[in-house]
Amino acid sequence: MELAQEVGARLRRLRQDRGLSLSELARRSGVGKGTLSELETGRRNPTLETLYALTTVLEAPLSAVVGPAVVRGDAVHAQLTDRVQDAVAVSEVYRVRIESGAVQRSPAHAAGTQEHLLVLSGTARVGPTSAPIEVGPGGHVQWAADVPHVYEAVKGDVEGVLVVRYPVE
Structure with missing residues (x-):
């Protein structure tokens, strides 16, 4: 199965498991209903921003829909390398590249979510929009x-390791 189809099938399953209609998920996430339909059927490749918008509403970590493939956003390219879950949280480990000259603005994730970035090369400006x-x-x-x-990459492309930690409810 192709990546877009795998992601779409996982999205559809999560939406259905939570008892949400296509229209309701589209409304809550701000993602167009047509876009969501194309994502679920594998006819459209998702962006990182779209996947975060959807998984936040679905109260699921990004790894619930993304496998080991590289997901691209406006500035960030992320590849899931590991996922660990315990009784308290789900921790996802990504190998990331932040492209120079581009900025990626991410909406808020689920309450209690923390991100950690270890920079391997380049210089990044990251964190809350109000105080990066x-x-x-x-x-x-x-x-x-x-x-x-x-x-944002402020001095060349940034290579790093990003850990996203979602609380388990």
Whole structure:
């Protein structure tokens, strides 16, 4: 099965498991109903921003719909490398690249979500939109991701490891 079809099938299953209609998920997430329909049938490739909007409403971690493929956003390319779940949280580990010259604004994730970025190369400006933090090679930063936040490469492309930790309810 092709990536778009796999992601679409996972999205549809999550939506149905939560008892939401296509229209209701579209309304709550801000994703157009036609776009959502095309995603669920595998006729459209999802962006990172769209997947986060949908999984936030579905109260599911991004890894619930994304496999090991690279997902692209406005500035961030992310590849899921690991997922760990315990009684308290789901932690997802991504290998990320933040492209120079682009900015990615992410909406708030589920309440209690935290993000941690270890920068391997380049310099990034990340964190809450209201107070982003600059971090360079070898540096680490964490922030509450249940508020709007931003990713920006300020000195060349940024290579790093991103951990997203969602609380289990």
